[in-house]
Structure formats: structure tokens, C-alpha cells
Amino acid sequence: MSQTEPLPLLGGPPPERRDAARNRERLLEAARELVERYGASAVTMDAVAAAAGVGKGTVFRRFGSKEGLMAAVLNHSETQWQSQVMSGPPPLGPGAPPWDRLVAFGHSRLETTLLHADLIRAAGHSASRSSAAYSFVAMHVRFLLAELGVTGDLPILATALLAPMEIPILDQQVHVDGFPLERVHAGWVDLARRIVGTPGP
Amino acid sequence: MSQTEPLPLLGGPPPERRDAARNRERLLEAARELVERYGASAVTMDAVAAAAGVGKGTVFRRFGSKEGLMAAVLNHSETQWQSQVMSGPPPLGPGAPPWDRLVAFGHSRLETTLLHADLIRAAGHSASRSSAAYSFVAMHVRFLLAELGVTGDLPILATALLAPMEIPILDQQVHVDGFPLERVHAGWVDLARRIVGTPGP
């Protein structure tokens, strides 16, 4: 088999003890399984601990909180999505004009968010705050805006594009106001157009 | 003293029994007091029940959940703010050009949101979903956009303006990214300008 362990190259915090690493693996696996089967909000930490065959304390030492554990599970899904953006086929991946990439990003991101809605909700603050997933998304939008020649406060403008795709807002639009999905999609593209300033094809 | 009870005019669901109304009053009062003193997240439902001199079950029958109770407390503060918008002095209140009103709205709303941040967080979904407060805010923005002659999907555009003022986004910008408040304010005005389309003074 291949050597999948990250080589213990120097630097960074001291490495993890073997039992700790093994338990982290088991816990993540168990959590993924349970989340897929029952939905994130129905999964209890005791159940994860039991399914992984470890004590409850271990779960919290490894992941800090339920939000932390769910964020870890989410991060795994997000990583696959990220690779689509970084090295997948256009227009989501590189190779298409930046405006087309931005539109493709919006659509894909919206669908992904709605797909993992319960997981994102369960991940709570840990989902965005300092999570690698969020940083990547924000960076990508800033990058596309820059490529489009947008001037202004790019971090803030990127936030303006991402905020309407947060779960609470989508919940409101889709489940309370009853807007059909195409309308939300179209609305986002319109917003992007106004922010970028009459671009494109 | 004045007659503050809403007159039992016909229509709507059957009125509330006297003890029920009295307890709702006591509970809201106690909750306000405790929230102001200790912060919403530190207030327990048992504490509210005890402070109001009622049983715990009563709290939940009246307000459904902690989020519900906090939303009720929040609604009280929001009502005062609403009256400023509807009948206060310009530019927040009526009488100023719509663009000035929109800018004033943004600033005021942002400050209010940050001021009640913990309460809003504790109110959770109940804060926005179908709360009177949220509906009013959304309606007001739609109204101003219409007055400015903005064309397009106004409900969606209003959401785009309100989403960056939600607590999770502000938390990210202010407490994680460390943006100074003026930058967030300015960013919002810039966003509004782009959405409206080169307006104004």
C-alpha cells in the first residue's frame, strides 16, 4: 500500500501519538457514517464515541466540540469540491474567462451549500470562522474579482457575494419566502453583475 | 393610569387567560432584566423562571424555547428602532432623499445589530424567520430601492443588502479578519451604490 501518512517533516507542532491518530481516524469514519445515515443534527456525540469504540472524552479531546467534529466531517467533503475548482474542467476549473468562472462558482457553491445544509448548520461557527474551507472560498472570489479588473475593497466585496449564500439566508429565501431555486440563482448572478459592473459576454 | 391593554376587539385567536397574560409580562420583564445584567448567553431558563416566580414549564409554554424567549426580548428593542425609521427625524426617518435614507439605514442598522449581537445570536433562527422585526427591515429596504428607481428582483436585491449585516458575517469581518468598523460601513455603502447603480449626490 502507499504511504499516505504526512511525512513527519520538521516544523509545526509536535506530531500526534499513534493511538491518538488512530482514534481520530476511527472517529471521523464513524462520524461520516452516522451523519450520512441519520443526518448531522440527529447524531449524538455518545453515538459517535460508541460507534468508534472509544470513550466520550476522547471525542472531545480530538475535536473540541460537536461543532468541531462536524466541521471536520464537512471539511472532508469540501476538499473534494475545492479540487474541482482548482484543477477540474472549465468553467468551474481554470481555463474559462473569469466571468464565466464566477458564474459557475456561484451555481456550484449554492448547490453544494444546500446539499450539505444540515452539516453546515451543525458545524455552526466552526464552519466559517478560520476554517480552511471558508478561507479558500473567499480567496477564490477575491481572485476572480481581481482578474475581472474590479476596483475597490475586494475582501469586502467578496464577502458581499458570499453572504447571500450562507445557510440562514438561503433558508429564509427558499423555505420561508418560498423562492424557487432558479430565482435565487439568477438573483446571485445579477448581484455579481452589479458588483463587477456591466461585464461580459 | 392609561388603558394599555389591546382592546379585545373581535377577530384573531381567542384571548389569553388573565394569569397567562400576567405571567408573560413577568417573564418578559425578568428576562429583560437578566439579559441586560448578565448577557443573553449566560441567562438560563431556570433563572428566568425563578426570577419571574413561575415554574419552568410556564416559560416554555409561553415562549416555546429559549430562542423564542430571546426573540421576544429582542422584538421589544427592535420596536423602538422601527419607530425611529418610520417617524423619527431624517435622514433615517422620512423626509430625506431615498439615497440618504438608505445610507442612514445601513449605518444605524449595523450599529444596532452589533449592539444586540449576543441577543440576536441567542434568538437564533427565531430572530429572522417570520419575526416581525426582520419583515419590517426587508420591507423598508425594498421600499427605498423602489423609490430609487432600481429595476430587477427587489426582494432578492434587498436580501443581498441585508445579508452582509447578519451576525455571522459581521463576526467574521470584525472579530476574525479584524476589519475596523468604518471599513465595514464604507464597504456596505459601496455595495449599495453598486446595486443601485451610480446614484446620488
Add this chain to the structure above:
DNA sequence: ATAGAAAACGGACCGCGGTCCGTTTCCACC
């Protein structure tokens, strides 16, 4: 190999949000 210390383990324990149900209070109608 072995010893000693540091790190991880596990499950009893705690506090809080939320529910349940036997008891009490109110109110409409006689």
C-alpha cells in the same frame, strides 16, 4: 530492555434546554 514522564484514555458526572403529567386556577354558563 526498562523506567519514568508526558500524553491520551474513558466513563462517571454536571448543567441546561426541553418535556410530561398530576394539580390548580380561571371563566362561562347556569
Add this chain to the structure above:
DNA sequence: GGTGGAAACGGACCGCGGTCCGTTTTCTAT
């Protein structure tokens, strides 16, 4: 004023997230 029944009450109870600390495992230095 009395009375029947619906509505409200209250606090014991439950499940879950999170903590604590005595025990066990792993690593390192000899």
C-alpha cells in the same frame, strides 16, 4: 353563588453536550 371543564401551572424528569480526573498507553532516554 355554584359548578363543570378547559386552560394554565409547576417541578420532577430526560437526553445531550461538555468536563474532570484516576487509569492506561505511548514515547524517549538510558
